[in-house]
Amino acid sequence: MTWDIALIGLIGGLVTGLSPCILPVLPIVLAVSTDKRRKPWLVATGIALSFTVVTLLGTLVLSALGLPKDLLRWAGVALLVLVGVSMLWPALGDHLERPFSRIRIPGWIQRITNRGGSGFGVGLALGAVYSPCAGPVLAAVTVAGATGDIGWGNVVLAVSFAIGACTPLFFFALAGKQIGTRADFVRKHRKGISYGAGVLIILLAVAIALNAPAALQRALPDWTAGVQDKFNSSDRTQDALRKANSGEGESNGNLEKCRNANPDKLQDCGIVPEFKGLEGWLNTDKPVDPRNPARVNDKQTITLVDFWAYACINCQRANEHITKLYDNYRDSGLQVVGVHAPEYAFEHEAANVAAAVRDQGINYPVAQDNDFTTWRAFNNRYWPAHYLVDHMGKVRQIHEGEGAYAETEQLVRQLLQDANPGIELPELVERGGGSFKDAPTSQKRNPETYLGTERARYFSNPSKKYVKGTQDFDKSQTEKFQYSLEGKWSLEGESIQPVEDGATLYLNYQAARVQLVVSGDGEITVTYKDGSTRRFPIKADGTVDILKTDKQEAGELSVRPGTGVKLYSLTFG
Numbered sequence: 259m260t261w262d263i264a265l266i267g268l269i270g271g272l273v274t275g276l277s278p279c280i281l282p283v284l285p286i287v288l289a290v291s292t293d294k295r296r297k298p299w300l301v302a303t304g305i306a307l308s309f310t311v312v313t314l315l316g317t318l319v320l321s322a323l324g325l326p327k328d329l330l331r332w333a334g335v336a337l338l339v340l341v342g343v344s345m346l347w348p349a350l351g352d353h354l355e356r357p358f359s360r361i362r363i364p365g366w367i368q369r370i371t372n373r374g375g376s377g378f379g380v381g382l383a384l385g386a387v388y389s390p391c392a393g394p395v396l397a398a399v400t401v402a403g404a405t406g407d408i409g410w411g412n413v414v415l416a417v418s419f420a421i422g423a424c425t426p427l428f429f430f431a432l433a434g435k436q437i438g439t440r441a442d443f444v445r446k447h448r449k450g451i452s453y454g455a456g457v458l459i460i461l462l463a464v465a466i467a468l469n470a471p472a473a474l475q476r477a478l479p480d481w482t483a484g485v486q487d488k489f490n491s492s493d494r495t496q497d498a499l500r501k502a503n504s505g506e507g508e509s510n511g512n513l514e515k516c517r518n519a520n521p522d523k524l525q526d527c528g529i530v531p532e533f534k535g536l537e538g539w540l541n542t543d544k545p546v547d548p549r550n551p552a553r554v555n556d557k558q559t560i561t562l563v564d565f566w567a568y569a570c571i572n573c574q575r576a577n578e579h580i581t582k583l584y585d586n587y588r589d590s591g592l593q594v595v596g597v598h599a600p601e602y603a604f605e606h607e608a609a610n611v612a613a614a615v616r617d618q619g620i621n622y623p624v625a626q627d628n629d630f631t632t633w634r635a636f637n638n639r640y641w642p643a644h645y646l647v648d649h650m651g652k653v654r655q656i657h658e659g660e661g662a663y664a665e666t667e668q669l670v671r672q673l674l675q676d677a678n679p680g681i682e683l684p685e686l687v688e689r690g691g692g693s694f695k696d697a698p699t700s701q702k703r704n705p706e707t708y709l710g711t712e713r714a715r716y717f718s719n720p721s722k723k724y725v726k727g728t729q730d731f732d733k734s735q736t737e738k739f740q741y742s743l744e745g746k747w748s749l750e751g752e753s754i755q756p757v758e759d760g761a762t763l764y765l766n767y768q769a770a771r772v773q774l775v776v777s778g779d780g781e782i783t784v785t786y787k788d789g790s791t792r793r794f795p796i797k798a799d800g801t802v803d804i805l806k807t808d809k810q811e812a813g814e815l816s817v818r819p820g821t822g823v824k825l826y827s828l829t830f831g
Contacts, residue, residue, distance in 0.1 A: 513637060516656045522665035522713050524672065527653035530563070530645065535631030536597065538608045540615050542623035546595045549651045557591040558649040558677035560670065564594060565633065565643045567601035568614030572660050573642040577618055579663040579688070580644070583670065584622045586687045591649075591674050594622035599633045601641060646670065649677040664688040664715050672712055672751075675725065686721035703769040703810065704739045707828040710752035718742040726750060728757055736766045736814060741828070753777070753824040760818070763825065768812040771831035772805035780820030787813035796823050 512528030519525050530548050539545055546552075548561035564580055566573040577596075584594045596615075600606045606628050615624050627633055636645065639658075646655040646669055655669050667688045675681060707716050711726050718740045723729050726749055733744040745761030747754050754763075755778075765772070776782070777799035784804045785791045794802050796819075805815065819825060 513653060513656065516653065517658065519656070521655060521657045521662040522668065524654045524669055524712075525656075527645075527656060529651055530561075530647045530653050531632070531635040533595075533597075533625075533632050534635055535629050536625035536627055538611065538626040540612060540624040541621055545625065546593060546623050548593075548595065548647045551593060551647075551649060551651075554591050554593065555589055557681070559591045559593050560649050560673045560677060561647040562592065562594045562666075562670070563597060563636075563645040563647060565597050565599055565627075565636070565638050565641060567599060567605055567641050568611060568618070569605055570601055570641045574618060576642040576644075576660050577620060581618075581620055581622070582687045583663075583667060586684050587670060587674065588622075590681060590683055591678060592670055596620060596622060596624040597627050597632055598624055599627045599630055599638070599641070646673070648673050665713075668711075668713065668715070671725070683722060683725065704767055704828070704830040706830070707741065708752075709741075709754045709763075709825050709827055711749050712751040716740040724749065733764075736764045738766050739768065741765045753826045755824045756819055756821050759821065761821075763817040763819075764814060765817065765828065766814050767805070767830065768810065769805070769830035770807050770810040771803065772815075773829045773831070774802045774804050774817065775826040775829070776800070776802055776819070776823055777826070778820075778823040780822035782817055782819040782823060785816045785818070787815060796820075801829075 512526070513531075516525045516527035532549065533545070533547065536545065546561070548563060551559040551561055553559060562580065562583070564576075566577065568574075580594060580596075584592060598605070598611055604610060606626075608626065611624070611626060614620075642660065643656070643658040644666070645653050646666065648654050654673065655666065657666065664686075667686060671683055674683060705716070708714055711724060714724060716739060717724055718734055718737050719731050719742050723731065728746065728748050729743075730746045731743040734742050736742040742764045743754070743761070744764065746757040747761055748757050774782070776796055778796060781793050781795045782802070782804070783791055783793050786805070792804075794804065796802070804817065817825070
């Protein structure tokens with residue numbers, strides 16, 4: 259069992275250590291490693307040790323002493339400034355690192371580290387400000403540390419995660435060391451480079467204090483996202499995390515059934531857990547209760563509960579989409595509650611949370627869950643994670659991590675329509691697919707395309723008209739990898755059906771094969787890009803190959819079904 263926990267922690271740390279989250283500390287690691295006195299493995303060891311202690315014990319110790327929760331972070335920033343100053347004045351650096359080099363450790367290590375400037379002290383300072391990306395492994399460690407529920411499983415998980423997360427930093431430090439010892443330019447200009455590195459470290463320390471690197475991290479794509487998703491959702495990872503937490507959180511079975519469910523379909527996940535222990539409400543005059551939601555503009559309301567932490571880069575990217583969603587549908591009956599559960603000790607401070615809410619442009623209600631009481635009621639284990647609740651107080655969708663923005667918006671629209679029949683909704687804000695926003699144009703063929711209102715995404719018609727009922731569409735330009743409708747159609751949750759002869763579906767495609775899922779009785783007429791036509795009789799429910807070529811091609815075709823035929827989806831090969 260312990261080996262499973264250690265392996266999961268190590269892999270989780272490695273994946274995190276290769277993500278954009280290391281960018282704020284990476285230049286500092288490279289800069290200090292070019293100094294011939296500093297040893298890469300001691301820099302990495304210092305980071306791992308400091309990060310583990312701060313994550314597991316920082317909040318508990320600071321609370322017991324009555325000290326500000328962001329004290330350790332500011333101490334780390336101050337130490338980094340001192341490191342930068344010491345590179346400008348090396349004699350000062352020797353004095354600063356001498357206490358760390360005299361720590362009583364085994365003799366073979368002592369012989370290596372008893373020289374000034376070993377790099378261990380620099381690593382300790384970096385560990386206090388290192389904020390790797392959130393995931394279920396780090397979440398388990400953080401919650402254990404914040405609540406004091408620390409067992410051996412949590413310790414093993416924390417240590418193995420820190421080793422994994424710092425291993426890439428060790429290799430970067432080693433590369434910096436090799437450059438510093440072998441490059442002729444570095445050897446000849448070592449003093450000037452040391453001064454430059456000192457200035458760089460001071461500037462980066464100030465940038466970290468101001469949270470300036472966050473904007474760059476948000477802008478960069480997360481190149482490990484796919485690996486993280488597969489790792490985080492695997493049964494082995496979830497099993498190891500349950501073991502690390504001594505089985506805690508195995509209740510709430512309805513919620514657990516929905517965690518890995520398809521995010522583009524409504525589920526029945528049971529009544530939403532009660533909010534407990536929330537404090538420091540922002541952007542609202544009174545607490546919000548998804549079990550008994552207040553009416554908005556005389557409309558029934560639905561609720562999106564979003565767990566986040568302000569220093570979490572994944573959360574910052576997700577918040578942009580959630581804010582757009584709230585702004586678009588707040589007058590239609592959507593309310594959002596941001597449950598801020600601190601990932602790091604400094605995120606407990608109310609003033610820091612309020613500043614982050616303001617700086618990130620969040621205008622929906624936010625509450626602090628510093629003791630993780632509501633987090634544990636939901637058995638949550640991820641930043642970010644959201645729970646979509648209908649007007650009756652039932653959880654209908656759970657999504658962990660970034661993405662599924664378009665799918666969530668479609669479900670929001672469906673729940674608003676169910677709560678308020680006949681409501682007219684605004685235009686879509688996630689046209690083209692949220693987390694998949696760029697996917698269609700970067701793929702070699704169209705993505706699978708659903709036509710019913712519950713899962714429709716890639717349509718070029720105005721979204722306010724693409725709702726259940728009979729709709730009359732004017733012909734519009736069909737964008738790449740999308741479809742559009744012309745004429746009078748009956749739109750249902752899973753399918754669409756022409757109401758009158760002549761109703762047409764236009765498809766802009768790139769594929770060698772296009773299949774249409776249909777049901778009913780009649781025929782469909784397909785007109786191809788060269789003007790030729792072909793008729794397909796429909797006698798049974800199933801799939802029709804409306805295009806089949808030897809090689810992939812791009813173009814536009816039209817489908818004109820008879821009034822007795824329903825269309826469900828398009829697939830491409």
